[in-house]
Amino acid sequence: MRVIEILREINMPQDVIEYYRAEGRLNEVVKIPEDEEIREIVEAFKCLSNPIRLKLILLLSKPHCVCVLARLSGYDVTLISHHLAKLKKCNLVKAKPVARARIYVRNEEFLRELFTKLMVFFNVKISAT
Secondary structure (H helix, E strand, C coil): CEHHHHHHHCCCCHHHHHHHHHCCCCCCECCCCCHHHHHHHHHHHHHHCCHHHHHHHHHCCCCEEHHHHHHHHCCCHHHHHHHHHHHHHCCCEEEEEECCEEEEEECHHHHHHHHHHHHHHCCCCCCCC
């Protein structure tokens, strides 16, 4: 929907319309992200809002097993396993069995998609400096 259509629909005063005209934004199309896209981002951030899970994501710049992650983070193996399961459910990490262990790695593809969506939603441009 264009800004001018919204302003007319909600009966905005002329001075507000003039503001948008002066900014050259009357014909700007406003797009609202789909609810499913918003939900996916909210779930990922909920998952990352826990300090232990955020620490695990940072530690997983290289693949590690649960025992190494527990030692590095200073937390119990069962607590680390619990948080890794939550991260996996949120699609933030992947696991693969190796011998009797599970090796965890960040889901780089999902993280790239997540950050790309955020940049689009917030209209953030990355410039080479």
